[in-house]
Amino acid sequence: MRVVVNGEDRTLPEGATVADVVRSLDLGSEPRGVAVAVDREVVVRGAWATTVLREGAHVEVLGAIGGGR
Amino acid sequence: MSAGRAAGVEHAAGVEHAAGVGSPAGVEHAAGVGSPAGVEQAAPVARPVANRLVIAGREFESRLILGSGGFANHGLLRAACAAARVELCTVALRRIGVGGPRGGARSGAGAAGRSILDVLAEAGVDVLPNTAGCFTARDAVRTAELAREAFDTDWIKLEVIGDDRTLLPDAVELVGAAERLVADGFQVLPYTTDDPTLARRLEDLGCVAVMPLGSPIGSGMGICNPYNISLIVEHASVPVVLDAGVGTASDAALAMELGCDAVLCASAISRAHDPAAMAAAIRAGVEGGRLARRAGRIPRRRHAEASTPMTGLPSL
Numbered sequence: 001m002r003v004v005v006n007g008e009d010r011t012l013p014e015g016a017t018v019a020d021v022v023r024s025l026d027l028g029s030e031p032r033g034v035a036v037a038v039d040r041e042v043v044v045r046g047a048w049a050t051t052v053l054r055e056g057a058h059v060e061v062l063g064a065i066g067g068g069r
Numbered sequence: 070m071s072a073g074r075a076a077g078v079e080h081a082a083g084v085e086h087a088a089g090v091g092s093p094a095g096v097e098h099a100a101g102v103g104s105p106a107g108v109e110q111a112a113p114v115a116r117p118v119a120n121r122l123v124i125a126g127r128e129f130e131s132r133l134i135l136g137s138g139g140f141a142n143h144g145l146l147r148a149a150c151a152a153a154r155v156e157l158c159t160v161a162l163r164r165i166g167v168g169g170p171r172g173g174a175r176s177g178a179g180a181a182g183r184s185i186l187d188v189l190a191e192a193g194v195d196v197l198p199n200t201a202g203c204f205t206a207r208d209a210v211r212t213a214e215l216a217r218e219a220f221d222t223d224w225i226k227l228e229v230i231g232d233d234r235t236l237l238p239d240a241v242e243l244v245g246a247a248e249r250l251v252a253d254g255f256q257v258l259p260y261t262t263d264d265p266t267l268a269r270r271l272e273d274l275g276c277v278a279v280m281p282l283g284s285p286i287g288s289g290m291g292i293c294n295p296y297n298i299s300l301i302v303e304h305a306s307v308p309v310v311l312d313a314g315v316g317t318a319s320d321a322a323l324a325m326e327l328g329c330d331a332v333l334c335a336s337a338i339s340r341a342h343d344p345a346a347m348a349a350a351i352r353a354g355v356e357g358g359r360l361a362r363r364a365g366r367i368p369r370r371r372h373a374e375a376s377t378p379m380t381g382l383p384s385l
């Protein structure tokens with residue numbers, strides 16, 4: 001199954017979830033300050049493990065950076 | 070329309086000092102409430118002035134808010150937080166681990182590198198997420214939703230810019246985004262132009278503060294239109310935070326002398342030769358400006374006014 005993660009094409013097994021994608025980014029077991037959107041909709045942390053990605057999904061995994069002024 | 074703060078409310082010469090901060094309501098004279106600009110020095114108006122900055126019910130000791138953009142490394146950010154003694158610092162959201170070291174310093178969120186959130190937490194500084202980089206209300210609203218999820222706060226520094234050359238706010242998109250976010254329960258702190266009407270509109274629709282620019286982001290040009298900032302301050306009943314344009318300590322002092330409740334600053338600190346030293350200087354500027362505002366400055370005159378009596382002059 002092909003999906004787009006942060007603008008890059010990725011191939012994931014069928015049934016892969018948002019939690020699988022986050023895990024693949026090597027952010028540690030309980031990453032703080034991370035948010036996910038799939039096809040422009042926010043996926044709350046509690047739903048990462050149960051949100052199954054579909055073919056062609058656009059996933060954005062965002063974290064904190066220095067910013068502002 | 071908001072109740073407005075009277076012109077000169079915080080700097081009516083002597084009155085506040087004599088009556089004492091936190092004195093009973095009796096010292097609050099009605100004169101001057103809603104009066105036009107230009108009469109600032111005329112009417113002695115006073116009311117108890119809170120020493121603390123209060124935004125949406127949250128109290129802050131510090132009237133300087135730090136922006137975390139532009140720091141070369143976390144060490145400099147940490148040093149600036151300590152020197153400025155800030156309690157609130159902006160952060161932005163960006164893609165993790167793309168086009169760079171995975172989870173490294175650029176994203177700041179990975180296991181490999183220490184997160185900016187760790188730095189701020191250790192410094193005792195709360196996070197104020199922003200929507201930096203958004204050009205449309207739709208993007209800003211979505212970014213705010215993601216920030217709420219990422220940082221577990223419903224506070225959002227709302228930025229919707231018109232173009233990336235000036236980084237000036239897009240008023241139409243800004244108002245649209247603010248309306249939607251307020252309706253969705255966010256505490257919205259909008260970065261706005263120095264347009265008093267726009268600031269009032271943002272307040273009226275439920276923003277918990279207004280954050281007018283002094284001049285374009287990162288320009289260091291200070292406050293280009295002090296008159297407009299004064300007008301915003303006079304009419305606002307939510308805190309006014311001077312946002313963008315500060316280049317050095319005197320700019321921050323001027324903002325406070327004009328009656329702003331706080332100053333947000335990043336580039337002037339993060340890109341200074343010595344960020345920690347500039348952080349301390351700008352903090353001192355904020356404090357000096359606040360003290361001067363409350364002390365009640367003398368009116369400007371076109372001619373001299375002698376401070377020494379002319380009577381009793383000897384004939385020599």
